[in-house]
Amino acid sequence: MQKPKQFDRNLIVIGAGAAGLVSAYIAAAVKAKVTLIEAGEMGGDCLNTGCVPSKALIKCARVAQLARESGQFGVRLPEPEIDFPAVMAHVRQSIETIEPHDSVERYTGLGVEVLKGYARLQDPWTVRVSLDDGSEQTLTGRAIVLATGASPIVPPLPGLDQVGYVTSETLWERFAELERAPERLLVLGGGAIGCELAQAFARLGSEVTLVEKAPRLLPAEDEEVSVAVAEALAMDGVTVLTGTEAERFEPVQQGGGQAFVSSAGDERSLAFDQLLLALGRRPRVEGFGLEELGLVEDGRLKTDGYLRSVQPHILAAGDLVGPYQFTHMASHQAWYAAVNGLFGDLKKFRVDYSVVPRAVFVDPEVASVGLTESQAQEQGIAYEVTRYDLEGLDRAIVEGSRRGFVRVLTAKGKDRILGAAIVGENAAELIAEFVMAMKHGLGLNKLLGTIHIYPTMMEANRSAAGDWKRAHAPEAALKLLAHFHRWRRG
CATH class of the missing domain: 3.50.50.60 (FAD/NAD(P)-binding domain)
Structure with a gap:
């Protein structure tokens, strides 16, 4: 050659x-x-079968849920009627509108x-x-x-080819033919795709069961984040089965099938009309x-x-x-x-993976950057955790969006940010401040000294920085100041 x-x-x-x-x-x-x-x-997967169609579907599901929750704002609406073909038409229209970009x-x-x-x-x-x-x-x-x-990964499980499964790539074409959302949807996989689509279809009227082999959802995130997502899915009616593995499948005459799953040695069957594989790529x-x-x-x-x-x-x-x-x-x-x-033969550049943000578009959203607590432990890094709950944030209160928190890992005794995780309204937007700070070496003191508009969800980041500052107040200096002020009073 x-x-x-x-x-x-x-x-x-x-x-x-x-x-x-x-x-x-x-x-x-x-x-x-x-x-x-x-x-x-x-446009590849993102435009045609991934990010764009899934976020369009999630928006439709979010609107339906907002209608159900409108009573808390004094606006009482009936249970929303889901026009599923129109939902899928919105998905298709979203793709078509963005297509010219690619x-x-x-x-x-x-x-x-x-x-x-x-x-x-x-x-x-x-x-x-x-x-x-x-x-x-x-x-x-x-x-x-x-x-x-x-x-998409399709595992070699007995009977899988006989039950007409879909993946994150094929569901859009298959479900576009449906008059209503699947009555019983079984989702295999508790990663980002599985969690997002499970919640969305539950909000659109499906009875959803999510099966995850690992002990918890989103195993790459901190356990507190996983718990928050599991609770959010359960609130929307999703049956979450963690520590559970699919073993085999059988079709049924009426369509759909039965999945036989095991947990701690016990086997059970789950009936479904549609099976969605979300087991990674x-x-x-x-x-x-x-x-x-x-x-x-x-x-x-x-x-x-x-x-x-x-x-x-x-x-x-x-x-x-x-x-x-x-x-x-x-x-x-x-x-x-x-x-x-x-x-590259003149000058080449090594890829920078130092600050990589990630998000899961469930409701409330999840966004993270940098180290998780478990990663810091594995690497032997001394760290501290500062946590600020959104239930005390003014904007979250008036918006009815009090579920969630900001969680920041810092180097032991220092304001240097090692990682951050946010669960809450627009978390994927809010995490950008921590991404910028980490990328340019700005600590929590700099973040605290930055003016944030009131009232906004972004204030949660500053409040977390404020909590860190209070926990690291110089006690000796404060005692001297107390003596100084007593002296000044005479």
Whole structure:
């Protein structure tokens, strides 16, 4: 496999999800000749089957719940009538409205050549594209960025193929045909996707059971956060079964099926009309010629801290490489992949994973950044926890949004922020202040000294900083001040 003396493109990008789109955009912005190849829909999973449709559905469910809770504000409404086809139409309309942002036309206008077709690496520098019109095109690239994403995990459980399951990718098309939300929905998986969709469908009228193998929901978060989410789901009628594992499935004549699950050695059956698998996502590495080039090991693409594969000019970004499967992380990595691909032989940049925010869009929302308490313990880091409850926040009181808290980990005896977690209204927005503070080395004292508008939910962050300050008041100095003021009074 001899390196070509000339190349057709400076950069070839395979996959037009968040990572691929941003990589191609950056390359075009610095006047490189770049080709973006996509076999499916532009925008990838986030636009078509992930972030956008799920948040549109969550909004519909939130409106229904607000109608149910309107009585606390003196506005009494009847139980909302759920027009499920209209809900799914809102989901589709949301996608269609955002589609132009990720379209072929927009990226062509930005200077990116976009090819619709299936790409496969013929050798480390050559990509063969089977175009949608039936023709083929072969391109050589000085650098290649792989942004092929990930796909839902489907476990090899007995009977699963016989009960018509859906995943976070396939449910939108399947459920668009329904006249009403599934009467009995079984969700396997208590991560972000499982929790979000379980609560949303419960609010839209489904009888929802969520099964999670781990001892608690959202096992990557602190236990207090997991407990808060479990309580929120239970309040909306979701039956949460943690420490429970699905063993096998059987179809029933009326449609749907039975799931046989076990917990602590005891087996029980759960009837369902629809089964949703939310068990995580695995990198999409097959069919692109990666195995033949030795780029894949144990089902994963091997990359270094610069996102380079074992062939340094072949880089990767997004869900394909992880370690975080977030759209904002895909966009973050895309800058490094594009810049290292185009300029890495002159100067390369190691990906910065130091401050990575995450969110779960349940109600109340959950958002986190930095270390959890368990991670600090595992790493032997001395820390303190400051917790501020939203029930005492003026804006939360008037909004009827008193459920939740702000929880901050700081270095022992110092105001340096190690991590933060927020459970509450608009937590995914509120966490941004802690993200900014951690990124730029600002401690709680700086946050406390920043003016926050009254009354806002953002004041919760400042209140947490204030609680930390009170807990670290200099007692000796305060005693001297008390003597000083007594002396001044005469």
